[in-house]
Amino acid sequence: RMSRIRPTTVLAIFLPAMLVSGWYSIHLGVSVGSTAGLFVGGVLFWSLFEYLMHKHVFHFWPKGEFQTKLQFTMHGVHHQYPNDKDRLVMPVSVSIPISLLLLWLFTAVMGTHAWGFYSGFMCGYLIYDMMHYSVHHWTNVKSPLFRKIRRHHMAHHFRDTNKGFGVSTPAWDRVFRT
Numbered sequence: 001r002m003s004r005i006r007p008t009t010v011l012a013i014f015l016p017a018m019l020v021s022g023w024y025s026i027h028l029g030v031s032v033g034s035t036a037g038l039f040v041g042g043v044l045f046w047s048l049f050e051y052l053m054h055k056h057v058f059h060f061w062p063k064g065e066f067q068t069k070l071q072f073t074m075h076g077v078h079h080q081y082p083n084d085k086d087r088l089v090m091p092v093s094v095s096i097p098i099s100l101l102l103l104w105l106f107t108a109v110m111g112t113h114a115w116g117f118y119s120g121f122m123c124g125y126l127i128y129d130m131m132h133y134s135v136h137h138w139t140n141v142k143s144p145l146f147r148k149i150r151r152h153h154m155a156h157h158f159r160d161t162n163k164g165f166g167v168s169t170p171a172w173d174r175v176f177r178t
Contacts, residue, residue: 030115038119046127148170
């Protein structure tokens with residue numbers, strides 16, 4: 001039950017969080033130009049974070065029964081039922097605590113500049129979640145880039161689950177040769 005969620009719920013929560021974070025960055029006195037640069041940095045950092053989370057957290061090698069059940073609940077169920085429309089985006093019961101922890105970490109490291117970065121990070125997260133949903137359910141999109149991303153992700157599901165960890169971009173798979 002905790003692993004099911006609709007993509008509209010993610011948009012309803014994180015789109016306002018993204019917008020408010022960007023506004024708050026400017027409100028705190030960070031210039032619009034700097035906030036925009038931090039936003040872009042956050043989006044790019046998300047893509048690396050997405051790759052690392054997918055490879056090392058969602059596809060960890062479980063040891064024992066508890067870890068096996070945990071891994072299956074976190075991600076294995078998605079591989080078991082890849083077309084389940086309610087299991088294609090991260091449940092807010094997981095994503096909200098993680099996002100708050102990361103906001104705290106970003107703020108500890110970057111101070112007031114964290115808010116513009118966090119705004120971009122949230123944008124990257126939304127791109128990832130919406131892209132993941134789309135590659136599983138939009139089969140007739142004509143865009144060559146979308147088709148490439150879709151092929152890349154479907155190969156991860158149906159050819160080799162030890163490769164192709166980038167969902168919204170295959171760039172990090174090229175960098176790390178996975």
